[in-house]
Amino acid sequence: MNLVYQGKTKDVYALEDGNYLLKFKDDVTGVNGVFDPGANTVGLSMEGAGKAGLRLTKFFFEKLNQMGIPTHFIDADLDQVTMTVKKAAPFGKGLEVICRFRAVGSFLRRYEMYAEDGQALDALVEVTLKDDDRNDPPISKDALDMLGILSKEEYEILKDLTKQIGNIVKDELAKKGLELYDIKFEFGRVGEDHHIALIDEISGGNMRAYRNNTRVEPLELTKIMVQED
Amino acid sequence: MNLVYQGKTKDVYALEDGNYLLKFKDDVTGVNGVFDPGANTVGLSMEGAGKAGLRLTKFFFEKLNQMGIPTHFIDADLDQVTMTVKKAAPFGKGLEVICRFRAVGSFLRRYEMYAEDGQALDALVEVTLKDDDRNDPPISKDALDMLGILSKEEYEILKDLTKQIGNIVKDELAKKGLELYDIKFEFGRVGEDHHIALIDEISGGNMRAYRNNTRVEPLELTKIMVQED
Numbered sequence: 001m002n003l004v005y006q007g008k009t010k011d012v013y014a015l016e017d018g019n020y021l022l023k024f025k026d027d028v029t030g031v032n033g034v035f036d037p038g039a040n041t042v043g044l045s046m047e048g049a050g051k052a053g054l055r056l057t058k059f060f061f062e063k064l065n066q067m068g069i070p071t072h073f074i075d076a077d078l079d080q081v082t083m084t085v086k087k088a089a090p091f092g093k094g095l096e097v098i099c100r101f102r103a104v105g106s107f108l109r110r111y112e113m114y115a116e117d118g119q120a121l122d123a124l125v126e127v128t129l130k131d132d133d134r135n136d137p138p139i140s141k142d143a144l145d146m147l148g149i150l151s152k153e154e155y156e157i158l159k160d161l162t163k164q165i166g167n168i169v170k171d172e173l174a175k176k177g178l179e180l181y182d183i184k185f186e187f188g189r190v191g192e193d194h195h196i197a198l199i200d201e202i203s204g205g206n207m208r209a210y211r212n213n214t215r216v217e218p219l220e221l222t223k224i225m226v227q228e229d
Numbered sequence: 230m231n232l233v234y235q236g237k238t239k240d241v242y243a244l245e246d247g248n249y250l251l252k253f254k255d256d257v258t259g260v261n262g263v264f265d266p267g268a269n270t271v272g273l274s275m276e277g278a279g280k281a282g283l284r285l286t287k288f289f290f291e292k293l294n295q296m297g298i299p300t301h302f303i304d305a306d307l308d309q310v311t312m313t314v315k316k317a318a319p320f321g322k323g324l325e326v327i328c329r330f331r332a333v334g335s336f337l338r339r340y341e342m343y344a345e346d347g348q349a350l351d352a353l354v355e356v357t358l359k360d361d362d363r364n365d366p367p368i369s370k371d372a373l374d375m376l377g378i379l380s381k382e383e384y385e386i387l388k389d390l391t392k393q394i395g396n397i398v399k400d401e402l403a404k405k406g407l408e409l410y411d412i413k414f415e416f417g418r419v420g421e422d423h424h425i426a427l428i429d430e431i432s433g434g435n436m437r438a439y440r441n442n443t444r445v446e447p448l449e450l451t452k453i454m455v456q457e458d
Contacts, residue, residue: 110366114376137339146353147343
């Protein structure tokens, strides 16, 4: 088992059978000790954050797999805090795909001239480049195509999957009285047919969830969403 | 004749017949005395810049009108350095629409992780908000629609017109041995049917033109493109 990549919130190991093992860490993105799913830096370490992230990811990925929505998920080991996944090729050097139900975060900062803070958005999909040095610039369907990162056909698949999965997460949260403001996904090309599949995770670290207008932090979110075993 | 708006490079007067008069100034956008069509500040004043801008604008707008491509242009008075135009309503508080044939300027700065300096682009259209405080953020078709700035149908018309006009300007420059790298347009809603029309100007101040890999400055561009009367 070879360590092939050390990420901000998880490490990636190559398995001998061609699959990969993701080891979830207790680091979460943020700035100066304050959690922010849109941040590019590890802002703080929270004991149990890795396990909580994995637990919620397992919950959602199993649900998506059952629904026939393509993901890279194979299984998870909560004791080891690891997840086994299929091999996935990123788009270019990696994209982030955001599904927005309310105008907050970077969307609001960019479009404050028009958007009201917290204004409802109808599963608005945005794609940004993973590029810390340039602060993850948003990029259009046409530019993605012209730079050879994602074809126009793939963009439409990606966008449809994002809306679909975003709404599934939103509905699951709503069942527990929570409101999803926005959520960030990663996708990749999986399998011999290079089909587009959801990769990475679905956890409190990648979304903004609110209860009675109060932000629900990642650890709390897992507790609310998934009963302890 | 009432002064209704003072812009960076031109002033706008309301005429009694409902049309508007644009008075071209000798100021051009740039930073620290260096011309930059993508800049948001007046960088320098060049004697004759207003007249040169108007002369080239007249050349292109008359051509577009003849071709049946909608513009706000009625006529121009080179001695007074003014242009009479139809009333146009902006999209929101104003959009800039860029047509790119090579990766330079803000596109390159944003997507440097993928784009080569000067890489050919196939009339790539980008829309940005006119918002100096937020450095003219790019905005997608979906976000423009959701924020009520431009419908999806209008976006497609705007994009088609931009490609069409961008290619017309590119071809005209090519006839004189010049290469168009990128060009910035403004559009508005004109007439009782609110049809989308090109507004503002088409001049050296809004494009990057090159001859033998050397940038052609605005005054020089007009001289090359339009014979003096």
